[in-house]
Amino acid sequence: MVWNKEQLRKVIHEKIGDAIFVVVSNREPYIHVMKEGKIEFQRPASGLVTALDPMLKACQGTWIAHGSGSADRRVVDEKSCIMVPPDNPLYKLRRLWLSKVEEDGYYYGFANDTLWPMCHIVYTRPTFIQRDWEIYKQVNQKFANAVLSEIEGQKAFVWVQDYHLALLPQMIKEKRPDALVAQFWHIPWPNPEVFRICPWKDEILWGMLGNDLMGFHIRYHCDNFLNSVDQSLEVRVDRERSSVFHHGGSETLVRPFPISIDFEGMQEEMKRGFTVDDDLTEVLDSIPKEMILAAGLDRMDYTKGIPERIRCIGRFLEKYPEWQGKFVFLQMGALSRIHLPAYKAINEQINNAAEEVNWKFGTDDWTPIMVVRHHISHPDILALYQRADICVVSSLHDGMNLVAKEYVASRTNEDGVLVLSRFTGAARELESAILVNPYDIESFADYINTAVVMSPEEKIRRMKKLREIVSENNIYKWAAKVVEALARLA
Ligand code: F6P
DSSP states (O other): OOOOHHHHHHHHHHHHTTSEEEEEOSSOSOEEEEETTEEEEEOOSOHHHHHHHHHHHHHOOEEEEEOOSTTHHHHSOTTSEEEESTTSOOEEEEEEOOOHHHIIIIIIIIIIIIIHHHHHOSSOOOOOOHHHHHHHHHHHHHHHHHHHHHHTTSOEEEEEESGGGTTHHHHHHHHOTTSEEEEEOOSOOOOHHHHTTOTTHHHHHHHHTTOSEEEESSHHHHHHHHHHHHHHSSSEEETTTTEEEETTTEEEEEEEOOOOOOHHHHHHHHHHOOOOOHHHHHHHHTSOTTSEEEEEEOOSOGGGOHHHHHHHHHHHHHHOGGGTTTEEEEEEEOOOOTTSHHHHHHHHHHHHHHHHHHHHHOBTTBOSEEEEESOOOHHHHHHHHHHOSEEEEOOSSBSOOHHHHHHHHHOTTSOOEEEEETTBTHHHHOTTSEEEOTTOHHHHHHHHHHHHHOOHHHHHHHHHHHHHHHHHSOHHHHHHHHHHHHHTTO
């Protein structure tokens, strides 16, 4: 059975009944910005938003998140709320405001300079700064206060998202033990040897054990989490049930839920047609139609393996010179977390890698590597996917990676080749992609060649399988499975 909006609505209605449904995350689904003196809204580049926005649209509820846009305050009511999507309001977004000091310690500091590198293990060393930790705790409390005021006097189902809010579940449960609380961790969970170096590891784990249900993308991350709990805390880990018993009988179920996308919604969007920005049209028009186009679309993040990917394309052009002048690699994506040194460095590395390949192989009328950094709208993303003969997703480590699933969903002609890192959660489901080890430049370059020379029949055979999997395991199924698992605990 293929899940859709209606079925999800039904499940939520049946299982949650009259309880208020609240989603909490750091990143908001719509950001208002000032552009040329006018207020505009954007959808941020985030897997979390890609996945949860269609779900909230389908079943309403309230989303609480940090208001980070330059024009966010101008459009909300006196309770900091606004109905979204702004062009077709369906659910409530409640914005929470952070000072620069809070954003610095909590978001840039503890979330993205401690937890992010620690969970991804891509050889970028996490920092452990007491002040960041203190601010992380304060900001988690601020989110908890917002949730508690939102659910006051009502039955509630609270769904916490991600590593920015590890302490929130316990803070909510302390005040509202009757509320059902779940959390989904959108990034990997490391093995206990990595996690044990964190000076505040026990507090983090206790925070997460405030959940009735703790979700990760894959079983491996669930097992890593259970092992970390087992090694650090005086609790009972029940492997059979995949759960943790603590605090006089309370239980936290730990389950894998591989996140996905709105496959059907994308098909409809493509049928309706969409308007592409002039900037993107210019970029795509500059690439001759007969040129093979491979594309990458990522937030500019060191976990995504972008310099490695560009160096691999260089090696491919060297090993298979017959493709020189006939192949272009276009890397697109928004800048991210640029205040952190590791993110400044990765942009430098991307520029250097592209410059190196272009210098070595480029000619007066052919630039093999193009890098375009800016925010890309959803219609532009679809246009890019449709033009890309090959999509390269070569993360060094990734919880899931929804670019891979969106590329598959966009290939309505059932052609196109997905080259996918083995170290993404998506690789567990998308076995018909060309799976690569992004650290192994020689085999990675050979696999790019495999993608380039693949026969049309083979492309269709693989793409059909990929599309079946993504279509069946869509975002509505993901959300329904979480709601059903949680409701069983009520
Ligand atoms: O795919 C989910 C994710 O990795 C989140 O964990 C994160 O919030 C997001 O993508 C993008 O990062 P940010 O919110 O820092 O822009």
